[in-house]
Amino acid sequence: MPDTSTPIESKLSRTDLIEGLDALEQRLLWLSSWTIHNANHVRPNRDGLKVGGHQASCASMTTLMAALYFHVLRPKDRVAVKPHASPVLHAVEYLFGRQSQEQLERFRGYGGMQSYPSRTKDKIRVDFSTGSVGLGVAVTAFASLVQDMWLARGEMAPEDSGRFISLLGDAELDEGNIYEALIEAYKHDIRNTWWIVDYNRQSLDATTSEKMFDRFDDIFETAGWDVLTLKYGARQRAAFKKPGGARLRKWIDDCPNDLYAALTYQGGEAWRRRLTKDLKRSPKTLELIESYDDDTLGNLMTELGGHCLVTLLEAFEQAAASETPKLIIAYTTKGRRLPFQGHKDNHSGLMTPTQIGELRDRLGIDEGEEWAPLAGLSAKREERAKQVMAEAPWRAATKETRSAPSVSVPGLSEMPDPGRGKSSTQVAFGKIMNDLAREETDFVSRIVTTSPDVTVSTNLGGFVNRKGLFSRSASEDVFKKRKIASPQIWAHSPKGQHIELGIAENNLFLMLTALGLSKDLFDQRIFPVGTVYDPFIARGLDALNYACYQDARFILAATPSGVTLAPEGGAHQSLSSPLIGMGQPGLTYWEPAYSDEVRVILREAFDAVEREEGGSSYLRLSTRQLEQVDRDMSASLADDILNGAYWAQSPSEGASIAIAYCGAMAPEAREAFEQLREDLPGAGLLAITSPDVLHRDWMAASRSPWTGEAGRTSHIERLLSTMPPGSGLVTLIDGAPSTLSWLGSVKGQRVRALGTERFGQTGDLPDTYAEHRLDASAILDAAASLLA
Numbered sequence: 057m058p059d060t061s062t063p064i065e066s067k068l069s070r071t072d073l074i075e076g077l078d079a080l081e082q083r084l085l086w087l088s089s090w091t092i093h094n095a096n097h098v099r100p101n102r103d104g105l106k107v108g109g110h111q112a113s114c115a116s117m118t119t120l121m122a123a124l125y126f127h128v129l130r131p132k133d134r135v136a137v138k139p140h141a142s143p144v145l146h147a148v149e150y151l152f153g154r155q156s157q158e159q160l161e162r163f164r165g166y167g168g169m170q171s172y173p174s175r176t177k178d179k180i181r182v183d184f185s186t187g188s189v190g191l192g193v194a195v196t197a198f199a200s201l202v203q204d205m206w207l208a209r210g211e212m213a214p215e216d217s218g219r220f221i222s223l224l225g226d227a228e229l230d231e232g233n234i235y236e237a238l239i240e241a242y243k244h245d246i247r248n249t250w251w252i253v254d255y256n257r258q259s260l261d262a263t264t265s266e267k268m269f270d271r272f273d274d275i276f277e278t279a280g281w282d283v284l285t286l287k288y289g290a291r292q293r294a295a296f297k298k299p300g301g302a303r304l305r306k307w308i309d310d311c312p313n314d315l316y317a318a319l320t321y322q323g324g325e326a327w328r329r330r331l332t333k334d335l336k337r338s339p340k341t342l343e344l345i346e347s348y349d350d351d352t353l354g355n356l357m358t359e360l361g362g363h364c365l366v367t368l369l370e371a372f373e374q375a376a377a378s379e380t381p382k383l384i385i386a387y388t389t390k391g392r393r394l395p396f397q398g399h400k401d402n403h404s405g406l407m408t409p410t411q412i413g414e415l416r417d418r419l420g421i422d423e424g425e426e427w428a429p430l431a432g433l434s435a436k437r438e439e440r441a442k443q444v445m446a447e448a449p450w451r452a453a454t455k456e457t458r459s460a461p462s463v464s465v466p467g468l469s470e471m472p473d474p475g476r477g478k479s480s481t482q483v484a485f486g487k488i489m490n491d492l493a494r495e496e497t498d499f500v501s502r503i504v505t506t507s508p509d510v511t512v513s514t515n516l517g518g519f520v521n522r523k524g525l526f527s528r529s530a531s532e533d534v535f536k537k538r539k540i541a542s543p544q545i546w547a548h549s550p551k552g553q554h555i556e557l558g559i560a561e562n563n564l565f566l567m568l569t570a571l572g573l574s575k576d577l578f579d580q581r582i583f584p585v586g587t588v589y590d591p592f593i594a595r596g597l598d599a600l601n602y603a604c605y606q607d608a609r610f611i612l613a614a615t616p617s618g619v620t621l622a623p624e625g626g627a628h629q630s631l632s633s634p635l636i637g638m639g640q641p642g643l644t645y646w647e648p649a650y651s652d653e654v655r656v657i658l659r660e661a662f663d664a665v666e667r668e669e670g671g672s673s674y675l676r677l678s679t680r681q682l683e684q685v686d687r688d689m690s691a692s693l694a695d696d697i698l699n700g701a702y703w704a705q706s707p708s709e710g711a712s713i714a715i716a717y718c719g720a721m722a723p724e725a726r727e728a729f730e731q732l733r734e735d736l737p738g739a740g741l742l743a744i745t746s747p748d749v750l751h752r753d754w755m756a757a758s759r760s761p762w763t764g765e766a767g768r769t770s771h772i773e774r775l776l777s778t779m780p781p782g783s784g785l786v787t788l789i790d791g792a793p794s795t796l797s798w799l800g801s802v803k804g805q806r807v808r809a810l811g812t813e814r815f816g817q818t819g820d821l822p823d824t825y826a827e828h829r830l831d832a833s834a835i836l837d838a839a840a841s842l843l844a
Contacts, residue, residue, distance in 0.1 A: 059214075064372060064373050073127065081119050082433070083429070084122055085118045085419075087427075088111070088141075089412065089415065090426050091169075093111075094161060095107045095164050109143065111391070112394060112405055115394050115397070116392060117141040118144055121223070123365055124221070124372070131453040135183050136184040136221070138228075140225065142172050145182075146163075146169050147160075152445065154181075155169075155180050159179055161427075188598055190224075190233045191602045194566050195566050195570055196249055197246050198570035199577060200246045201567075202574055203577075203578060205526055206578055208528055208550030211580060221250045222251045223254065225256070240560070242280055244527075247381065251382070251384070253384065253386060257313040257316070257387075282382050283384075284374065287360060287385075288360065288361055288367070289364030289366070300339075317398040320389055321396065323350065324349070324350030327350075331345050419432040467659075468655070468656060468659050468689070471658070478683050480678055482514065482515050482613075485613055485615075487518075489518065490518030490519055502581055503523075503585060504582050505523075508560055509559040517543065520544070520554040523554060524548065524552035526548070561588055561596035568608065568610040569599070572672065583665050584611065585611045590630040593612075604641060604671075605642070611658070611661045611665065611673050614674060618631070619825075622819050626815035631812050631813070631815070632791070634747060634789065635795060637676065637748055638747060643672045644671060644672070644748055645674045646745060647719040647745065649720065652687070656689065656698065658675070678720035678790075682723060698745075699753070700746040703742055703743075703775065706740055707740025708738030711740055711778065711779050712783050713736060713783060715740070716787045717741075717787075718796065721790055724830060725835065728786075747789075750770075754802060784806050786835055787808070787809045788810045788811070790811070790830065808838035810834060
């Protein structure tokens with residue numbers, strides 16, 4: 057694997073570079089503060105709600121982001137910005153001329169710049185959406201792994217690779233998902249990843265505990281990372297070399313976070329009183345302290361490493377010298393140079409009009425020039441700022457736009473047929489994936505699978521046997537080499553198409569996020585397929601939502617589902633996952649009953665990854681073996697499957713009742729139906745393949761009079777049109793009954809919704825279904841109550 061580390065260079069002298077960066081940092085401080093102030097105090101407020109923003113959190117990041125965006129970053133680098141520093145990011149793009157004043161003026165307003173960086177809603181380039189604490193940090197590690205995959209396959213030139221950088225608040229390191237990701241990153245030997253911690257020692261509620269920061273060196277170094285701690289600025293380090301300086305440094309090292317923050321808020325005079333009291337037995341240190349006036353002393357004590365351009369540039373140059381991942385802990389002051397700097401309540405604090413006016417005057421900005429990009433700078437500093445921006449590599453960074461489809465997805469006739477006989481939807485999925493793996497096409501080469509230690513038990517084993525596991529270095533399957541029989545042939549190679557993860561569902565969804573953004577981040581399409589146990593989707597739900605929020609494209613095959621996994625008991629039986637699928641924007645939930653339905657749906661799911669208006673798909677599968685329906689897949693039936701439902705047995709005109717089932721409950725529904733139509737031959741049997749698609753289509757049709765689509769009729773309305781209002785529907789699903797209970801609202805039918813509403817227990821299917829009222833007897837009882 058080629059070395060992809062890249063040095064940081066500049067044509068400017070170090071003095072001119074630092075002067076220009078300092079001027080630009082001043083502009084970031086002002087523009088981010090003014091953007092938030094404008095939203096809260098200048099712009100009309102029609103509803104009386106606090107708009108909010110985080111002026112203090114922005115102020116602690118301006119030096120870091122000035123150094124990065126105006127000197128360090130290259131267009132191929134990818135950055136996840138600390139959520140509360142969103143105004144600083146927009147200020148950077150405003151100075152580069154890629155963000156409009158109108159967008160800044162509409163911060164947190166409808167159609168304006170978002171509260172937190174958003175890939176899909178902000179007008180500027182955003183590499184990773186942030187806002188869910190910790191997730192924007194961890195995803196950079198998985199994106200680095202995806203880049204390594206393209207490099208290993210020879211489909212990306214080393215010079216086109218970039219670093220993956222996360223700017224995070226220190227409180228984010230409390231999030232457990234970061235450490236799950238750290239473990240996975242270590243297993244896969246990730247490279248070119250920097251996590252830069254804004255260590256301002258304050259969270260939303262209080263100052264943060266210093267105990268853990270004594271341990272981060274050990275944690276990250278054990279995981280193979282280099283740790284760079286930037287505690288002191290250059291002026292502080294110079295002071296420490298003077299007589300009495302060593303004792304001052306020790307005082308700083310011993311000072312608790314809360315006391316340091318309080319003195320920062322109180323200012324130079326308070327610093328002097330406390331230092332004089334605590335260091336009264338160190339005359340040389342007292343002399344050193346007396347050599348500074350109050351303002352200079354206050355600035356000395358608060359210009360920590362994360363606010364010192366000299367320190368930051370040295371650290372970033374050191375970090376860029378190797379591919380080893382880096383944890384850079386930059387000590388900062390929250391709210392630095394703002395009136396509430398260091399105050400424990402400053403997280404959501406907003407400057408008053410008087411205070412913002414004082415800041416404007418201090419920075420030399422004329423009233424009425426608040427939005428001028430370089431206002432307040434002297435002629436010399438303005439010239440240096442322009443020179444720095446002119447040579448900043450990030451000037452060439454552009455916002456990605458989703459390009460036209462680049463990979464042809466096979467038509468339905470070309471998709472493998474999982475066959476007839478007795479089978480489950482999980483087995484059908486595995487057979488299709490295995491048969492696809494036999495092919496050597498561009499499409500198949502771009503299928504990448506991943507799973508959190510459940511590859512074999514979710515029927516991905518065949519695919520992995522044929523396509524192998526991804527690793528930057530090749531290794532043999534030891535069991536195969538030693539001639540030990542095993543159905544699993546797990547060879548590692550740079551060409552492998554499966555990424556095996558540890559048993560952490562959060563990492564699965566972050567991996568799918570990174571894979572699903574490959575088209576946008578690397579201009580290389582991947583068709584990601586992840587498998588997981590259906591009950592444990594909820595364990596990674598925040599990361600799943602995060603993936604969908606930024607329009608990552610992937611396929612999730614979740615199995616086994618419901619109480620149908622009877623012998624495993626309640627801990628492995630999913631109840632609410634259908635509602636998760638229906639409620640998640642950007643994700644389409646499917647629940648097929650038969651193998652041929654899986655084939656149709658899986659082909660559609662692959663196509664949705666590539667289509668501009670597509671999205672991600674969630675297939676809720678089952679391990680239950682069903683006798684397959686012997687039928688030809690006509691175009692009309694395939695359309696109905698993709699529209700969410702079809703009549704397995706059409707009702708007669710004016711029918712009084714029908715049974716609607718989903719997924720693994722097909723045999724019980726059919727058994728009850730056969731008995732029901734002995735007395736009511738006109739009854740119908742409705743097979744539902746996607747409650748989500750049906751419901752979404754129905755809701756869209758109901759809004760049509762107001763969306764310019766007047767007269768639109770939904771698929772479910774057409775299906776139920778032969779049954780009069782007041783007729784009966786028995787709905788059946790191995791999941792929350794509310795998944796289908798809404799069907800009665802479509803045409804005014806009365807509904808008895810059967811499903812699972814409480815935790816299950818071990819047993820066989822007859823006992824389990826009887827306990828949860830999912831068997832044929834329960835269906836007939838429900839039908840009788842509707843016909844009474």
